[in-house]
Amino acid sequence: MNLPPFAPYPxxxxxxxxxxxxxSCIEAWILLAQGYLLLPSDAFSLQVSQDPSVVxxxxxxxxxxxxxxxxxxxxxxxxxxxxxxxxxxxxxxxxLNKKPSSLLEWHFLSDLSIVYAKAPSLSxxxxxxWYSDHLDxxxxxHRSSLTRSLEKLAASLGSTEMGITLDRTVALLRSCxxxxxxxxxxxxxxxxxxxxxxxxxxxxxxxxxLLTYRCFSALMDPSRPRVSAxxxxxxxLKSSKKGxxxxxxxxxxxxxxxxxxxxxxxxxxxxxxxxxxxxxxLEGIGALPLxxxxxxxxxxxxxxGIEKDEFGHGSLGGNVHIHKMxxxxxxxxxxxxxxxxxxxxxxxxxxxxxxxxxxHLLDGSLPPHLESADHSEAIDLPKRxxxxxxxxxxxxxxPPHSNPPLLPSRRNIHDNDAFDRLTVSPNQIHRGLKSSTRxxxxxxQDRSSVxxxxxxxxxxxxxxxxxxxxxxxxxxEDVGGTVDTAIPGSDExxxxxxxxxxxxxxxxxxxxxxxxxxxxxxxKSKARLALRSETGxxxxxxxxxxxxxxxxxxxxxxxxxxxxxxxxxxxxxxxTTYREGxxxxxxxxxxxxxxxxxxxxxxxxxxGRGSGGGNVAGSPDAKDTQVARQRKDANKSSRANHNRxxxxxxxxxxxxxxx
Numbered sequence: 001m002n003l004p005p006f007a008p009y010p011x012x013x014x015x016x017x018x019x020x021x022x023x024s025c026i027e028a029w030i031l032l033a034q035g036y037l038l039l040p041s042d043a044f045s046l047q048v049s050q051d052p053s054v055v056x057x058x059x060x061x062x063x064x065x066x067x068x069x070x071x072x073x074x075x076x077x078x079x080x081x082x083x084x085x086x087x088x089x090x091x092x093x094x095x096l097n098k099k100p101s102s103l104l105e106w107h108f109l110s111d112l113s114i115v116y117a118k119a120p121s122l123s124x125x126x127x128x129x130w131y132s133d134h135l136d137x138x139x140x141x142h143r144s145s146l147t148r149s150l151e152k153l154a155a156s157l158g159s160t161e162m163g164i165t166l167d168r169t170v171a172l173l174r175s176c177x178x179x180x181x182x183x184x185x186x187x188x189x190x191x192x193x194x195x196x197x198x199x200x201x202x203x204x205x206x207x208x209x210l211l212t213y214r215c216f217s218a219l220m221d222p223s224r225p226r227v228s229a230x231x232x233x234x235x236x237l238k239s240s241k242k243g244x245x246x247x248x249x250x251x252x253x254x255x256x257x258x259x260x261x262x263x264x265x266x267x268x269x270x271x272x273x274x275x276x277x278x279x280x281x282l283e284g285i286g287a288l289p290l291x292x293x294x295x296x297x298x299x300x301x302x303x304x305g306i307e308k309d310e311f312g313h314g315s316l317g318g319n320v321h322i323h324k325m326x327x328x329x330x331x332x333x334x335x336x337x338x339x340x341x342x343x344x345x346x347x348x349x350x351x352x353x354x355x356x357x358x359x360h361l362l363d364g365s366l367p368p369h370l371e372s373a374d375h376s377e378a379i380d381l382p383k384r385x386x387x388x389x390x391x392x393x394x395x396x397x398x399p400p401h402s403n404p405p406l407l408p409s410r411r412n413i414h415d416n417d418a419f420d421r422l423t424v425s426p427n428q429i430h431r432g433l434k435s436s437t438r439x440x441x442x443x444x445q446d447r448s449s450v451x452x453x454x455x456x457x458x459x460x461x462x463x464x465x466x467x468x469x470x471x472x473x474x475x476x477e478d479v480g481g482t483v484d485t486a487i488p489g490s491d492e493x494x495x496x497x498x499x500x501x502x503x504x505x506x507x508x509x510x511x512x513x514x515x516x517x518x519x520x521x522x523x524k525s526k527a528r529l530a531l532r533s534e535t536g537x538x539x540x541x542x543x544x545x546x547x548x549x550x551x552x553x554x555x556x557x558x559x560x561x562x563x564x565x566x567x568x569x570x571x572x573x574x575x576t577t578y579r580e581g582x583x584x585x586x587x588x589x590x591x592x593x594x595x596x597x598x599x600x601x602x603x604x605x606x607x608g609r610g611s612g613g614g615n616v617a618g619s620p621d622a623k624d625t626q627v628a629r630q631r632k633d634a635n636k637s638s639r640a641n642h643n644r645x646x647x648x649x650x651x652x653x654x655x656x657x658x659x
């Protein structure tokens with residue numbers, strides 16, 4: 001499918017086309033460009049190679065937008081066309097194996113950098129085109145031509161065409177770092193800029209400083225630094241008298257020194273340490289009032305601005321602000337012989353920077369047009385005010401009008417009723433109670449609404465004063481919803497079932513511990529079968545319960561205290577008193593005691609602790625004697641009659657039964 005050819009974008013006939021026809025042309029270009037973008041890669045390549053109108057349209061469109069020939073460039077349809085054309089150019093430069101030679105020319109790529117300077121993918125596109133098509137070899141003639149043009153510029157003192165060329169070069173340097181390294185690797189191009197700067201005017205100097213800054217910034221690119229070439233250029237400019245003004249303007253008017261300190265890297269960076277310190281001293285000397293590049297958007301007049309009255313209040317001649325007058329006062333304190341008018345010219349020249357003005361006055365390095373001016377010139381405020389007031393356009397006075405209406409009053413449902421219309425009957429109006437015969441006494445004497453006495457007595461009879469009042473302390477409303485009001489469910493049932501199983505297992509364990517053996521015969525026995533059917537537990541669970549019970553004697557005691565029933569037969573009464581050591585009677589009597597000694601079972605008297613124990617009257621060096629003496633001292637308060645009251649209390653606690 002062959003698409004119709006493109007019509008070239010008009011550059012000279014644009015003003016002769018009426019708006020309706022122009023809108024139709026833009027819509028046709030948009031539809032046709034979208035059709036090209038929808039083609040497959042092979043069909044797109046074939047269509048572009050066979051139809052040269054696509055390339056001609058792109059060349060004319062980019063050139064017209066780069067020169068700002070289209071006054072309606074920011075209308076919605078035109079902006080859409082610009083976006084589609086960028087996609088079309090991107091596909092031509094990245095998707096075609098054999099690119100059209102006209103799209104690789106310096107003029108087209110520089111105009112493309114001006115029109116789509118804010119496109120994020122432009123730098124990547126130009127980098128890929130630079131390496132894939134070897135533009136460094138194809139643009140050698142362009143570099144030589146640009147160098148010769150700069151040398152001719154020095155002789156002709158500038159031209160409009162050369163200014164446009166420098167603008168396009170700076171735009172391409174901003175988008176393509178490889179192009180900046182291509183221009184900055186040789187010394188002839190920098191020498192041509194140095195010579196042209198010496199003999200050009202102020203406007204051309206600004207462009208030459210920007211051109212130099214972009215070239216040097218490309219040499220400092222972190223991905224591909226060219227530190228050696230950059231330092232060679234800087235040393236060459238510093239050593240030459242013709243290059244010193246250019247180097248001073250570069251350091252003062254641009255952030256070159258700050259960028260050089262932060263981005264200079266590589267093994268040769270130490271070579272430029274001293275040079276960077278010397279360039280830092282040039283900041284503020286020979287600065288040019290460079291302005292930021294403004295976008296190509298047409299400024300819309302919104303009717304805003306400083307309004308001046310017929311007396312000139314707040315205008316001060318329309319040019320001098322009160323802040324600038326304070327700067328004038330500061331400079332006149334340092335230089336009393338200078339007039340206020342001349343000081344204002346100095347501030348206008350150096351963008352209200354008092355430090356630069358002071359430095360240039362002390363060094364005597366003022367520009368020629370300021371050096372030849374009258375230094376004692378004073379400002380004539382009344383004359384300036386009268387001129388500004390006469391040129392001010394006054395807004396005509398507004399015609400008189402009535403007072404604005406009052407705020408609307410509040411309204412309700414009773415508006416425009418009988419009372420508002422004064423049509424209500426006097427018989428319908430009363431003050432106070434409608435019936436004046438009823439008084440407080442009559443209301444108290446009226447017993448028609450009093451409850452029946454029988455109902456009251458029956459309610460009192462049903463009331464039980466002995467019933468406790470319900471305790472609502474832990475109601476949900478009082479404690480914030482933390483009361484568990486759930487009905488007992490499966491957890492309580494499981495707990496009850498666990499207690500029953502625990503009791504059954506304990507009874508079986510006390511009666512016959514052999515039931516919990518882990519051999520095959522025990523598992524098949526009738527006792528085990530009965531235990532499984534009673535508890536609902538598996539053999540592994542039953543055997544595991546017995547194992548855990550054997551490992552925990554305290555659990556066995558708890559189960560005995562819980563499930564054994566006391567029948568009144570107590571064979572032994574355990575001692576509850578505290579004894580130091582093991583806490584048993586055997587430890588108190590001694591390990592070798594075979595029976596009670598003198599004084600009964602408590603072992604009173606000498607030798608009462610048995611024949612195998614130590615004696616307090618034995619040899620002082622014997623170990624058994626020392627142990628016996630320590631025990632006697634530790635239990636001295638409970639021996640003989642020294643603790644009679646405690647012993648009596650124990651006897652009463654046993655209710656008189658012998659121990």
